[in-house]
Amino acid sequence: MKQIKGPKTPRLWQTIQWSTNPIRYMEDAAANFPDLFKAQIDPVSNYQVLLVHPQAIQEFFTKPEFVNGAKSIVRPVAGDESLFVQVGDRHKSQRKLLMPPFHGARMRSYGQLVCEITDNAITKIPLKQTASARAVMEEISLQVILKAVFGLYEGERCQQLQQLLLYWARLFHSPIFNSLLFFSFLQQDWGSWSPWGKFIRKRQQIHQLLLSEIRDRRAHPDPDRTDILSMLLSARHEDGELMSDLEIRDQLLTLLLGGYETTATAMAWSVYWSQFYPEMKAKLLQEIDRLGDRPNPADIVRLPYLTAFCQETLRINPVLPITLPRTVESPVKLMGYELEPGIMIRGCIYTLHQREEIYPNPRQFKPERFLERQFSPYEFIPFGGGKRRCIGAALAMFEMKLVLATILSRYQIELVDEKPIKPALFGVTLVPAGGVKIVVKGRRVPQQYRQAIANSL
Template sequence: MQLPNLLKTPSLLQKLQWATDPVAYMENAAQQYPDIFTGNIIGFGDTVVFVNHPQAIEEILTNDRKKFTAVGELNEILQPLLGSYSVLMLDGDRHKRQRQLVTPSFHGERMQAYGQLICNVSEKLFSKFPLNKPFLVRNLTEEVSLQVVSQAIFGLHEEEKIQKLRQLLPLLLDLFKSPLTSSLFFFPFLQQDLGAWSPWGKFLRDREQIDQFLYTEIAERRQKPDPERIDILSLLISSRDEAGQPMTEQELHDQLITLILAGYDTTASAMSWGFYWIHQNPLVLEKLLQELDTLGDFPDPMSIYQLPYLTAICNETLRIYPVTMFSFPRVVQESVELLGHTLEPGTVLLPSIYLTHHREDLYPQSKQFKPERFIERQFSPYEFLPFGGGVRRCIGQALAQFEMKLVFATVLSRYNLALVDQRAEKPQRRGFNLAPSSGVNMVITGRRARQESLANLTTTSVS
C-alpha cells in the first residue's frame, strides 16, 4: 500500500522522538512535507498519516462514520487510565449514547452556576499569596482547577473529601510529569508491575486508591439522591438514555476520570500559558485591562465570557499550544483520495491540531502571540480546533473556556502580576498536552484598582 510522504527516519528513532519531544517531531516532518506525511509512532498503530491541511481536515471530520471513522480502540493507550467505558474509548452507538448522557452537564443554566464558583475560587486562592514572593503559576492554576473539579464536577463541600481529592489527583497524573514517565503509555512493554517502587506498579496502586474514592462517592450519591444538586456527578447519576436506562457504576467512574483529566490538568496548563503570554506582551495586558475596566467592580460571569479581546487572548493561547496536540484518530473505511493521495481502507489518519495552528498561510509569524488575529479574522472549525472537531470534539470545551476567561478576568482585574524570568517558556510534553516546562515563575506586585476613566490607563497598586 502506497502511503503519502513516508518519513525516512528509522522507525525506532521516530517512536522515541514522538514520545519525548512531539513538537520537534511534527515540526521537522512538516518542514519536509507541509500538508500530509506518514510517520511511525506509538499509540495508534505503528504507521500513521498526519494531516494538517484545513481542506483535508474538513473532509475527514464532515465524513465521520462514512469514509473516515473514529475507532475507540485506537485510543487503547488511554485504557489503563480512563477505563473501557470512557466516551473516548467507545465507537458508534455506544459512543453516541455516552455523549448524549454527558453533554447536558455543560450547557445553559449549569454553566452560569459554575461561573460564580470559578470567580470565587480564583479570588480566594490569589488573595492568600503574599506580595513580591515568587510562585509557580502552574501550581496555582492546578489548585484553581482542583477546586472547580471538586465543586463543579463532584459537588464536594466537605473539607475532608476535598483534601482527599487533593491528595489523589496528583497521584493520577504523576506519570505525566515528564516526557520519560509519559512514555510508559506509549510503550506497552514497559507496563510491568515490579512492585510499588516501579513506575507502573506505583501507577496501578495509585489508581486503586482513586477508584476506591470514586466508587464510594458514586454509591453514597446514589443512596442519597438530591434533585437540588447541580454538580456534574449528580446530573450524570440522574440522567437516562433513550431507553430510560441510567449509567452503570463503571460507566460513571470512567466518565468521571475522563472529565477530571479534561478539566484539571489540561485546563491548568492552558491557564498557565495564558498568564505567561499576557505578561510577556505589555500592550496585550494593557488592552485587556482596559476592556475589563468597562465592566465595573462586580461583573456578571456571562458578561466576562462575552468580552471580545479576552476571547481573542484565550483563543490565541489555545492556538499556540492547544490542550491536545491532535484530534481523535480516524480510520479510512473505503478507498479515498486526500490531497492528491490515494488512501486505502485501514489507513490511520491523525489530524494534527498543533501543525494546523502553526501554518504560516493561516497564522503568519505563528510562534508570536497575537490575539488580534482573532479580532481581524474569523477562522473556520477546520483552521482553529483546539478541542478537536466533529463528533469527537472535547465535551468539556465550554467549561474549559469559561474557566480560562473567568480566572484571567478575576485575577488580573484585582492584582498586578509580573514574570520573574523574561526568558522564553518552552513547551514540554505533560501526558497528552503541552505544559510550560518551568511552570511560569511570577510574583504579585500589588493590588489593582479599576480605572474609572478609560482615558487614564495607569494602574494603581496598593500594598
C-alpha cells in the same frame, strides 16, 4: 494515486526528535509535506499519518471511515466505560449524556465558583516571591473539577478523594508510567512497591471511594446541587436506562483526565502572554474595568477582546499538538491519498494553526485576528473536531476567561524573566518550558477607586 510520504530518518531518531523538539519536527515535516505525512514518533506502532492541510482535516473530521484509535492505551486509567475508549453508537449515546452539563445555564452557574477558586489560589502565593504560574493554574484547574464536576467540598471522603484524584490526574507526568502504558507486557503486579502494583492499588482505592460517593448521592438526592455528577445521576440513555454506577465512575475519571492538565496549561499560557505584552494587558484591563467593580462572570465571558485573546493563546500554543488518534476502518481516500484499514491517523493541530495562508505572520501573537475574521472548524481546532471534539471546550474557554480576568483585574503580577518562553512536550501536552515564573506584587486598585482617589486630591 498520490503516495503518502514522510521523513526518511529512522523511527528511533524521529521518536527522539518528537520528544525533544516536537515543534521543529512538525514544522520541518509540514514544510516538506504540506498535505499530510507519515510520522514514526511512537516507539511501538509502525507509523501514523499526520494531517496538515485544512481540507485533509475537514475530511478527517467528517468521513465515517475514521474510528476511535485510542482504546487500548487509556483503558487502564480511564476505565472500560470511559468515553475515551467507546466507538460507534455507544460513543454517541454517552456523549449525548455528557454534553448537557457543559452548556448553558448549568455551566454559567460555575462562574462565581471559578472566580473564588482563583482568588484563593492567588492569595496563597507569598507576596514578592517567585511562583510557577503553571503550578498555580494546576491548583485552580483541579479545584474547579473537584467542585464543579465531582461536587466535592468537605468531609473525610472528600479529603481522601482529593489526594487520590490528584495522584490520578498527574499519572501522565511520570515517564515510567507512560512507558508502562505503551508497553503492555510491562503491566505486571509485582507487589505494592512495583510501579504497576502501586497503580493498581491506588486504582482500587479510587474506584471504591468514587462508588461509595455515587451510591450515597443516589440514596440521598439533593435538588440544590449543580455539579456534573448530580446531573449524571439522573441522566438516561435513549432506551430510558439510567447510567450505571460504573459508567458514571469512569466518566468522572475521564473528565478529570481530559480537563485537568489541558485547562491548567492553557491558562498558564494566557497568563504568560498577558504579561509579556503590557499593551495587550492594558487593553484587556480597559475592557474588564468598563464592567465596573466585581463584574458579573456572565458579562466577563462575553468580552470580545478577552475572548479573542484566549483564542489566540490556544492558536499559537495549542495544548495538544495533535488530535486523539483515529484508525481507518475501511479503505478510504483523503485528499486523493488512499488509506488502508488499520492505519492510525491524527490531525496536526500545531502546524494547521501555523499556516501562513490562514494566519498571516503566524508566529506573531495577535488577538485581533480573531476579531477581524471567523475561522472555520477546520482552520482553528484547539479542541479537535468531528465526533470526538472535546466535550469540555465550552467549560475550558469559560474558565480560561474568568481566571485571566480575575487575576488581571484584582492583582498586580509580573513575569520574573522577560525572555520569551518556548513550548516543551510534557506527556502529551505542549507546556511552557520552566512553568512561567511570576511574582505577585500586591492587590490592584480597581479603576473607579483610582478615579475617586484622584478626584479627592
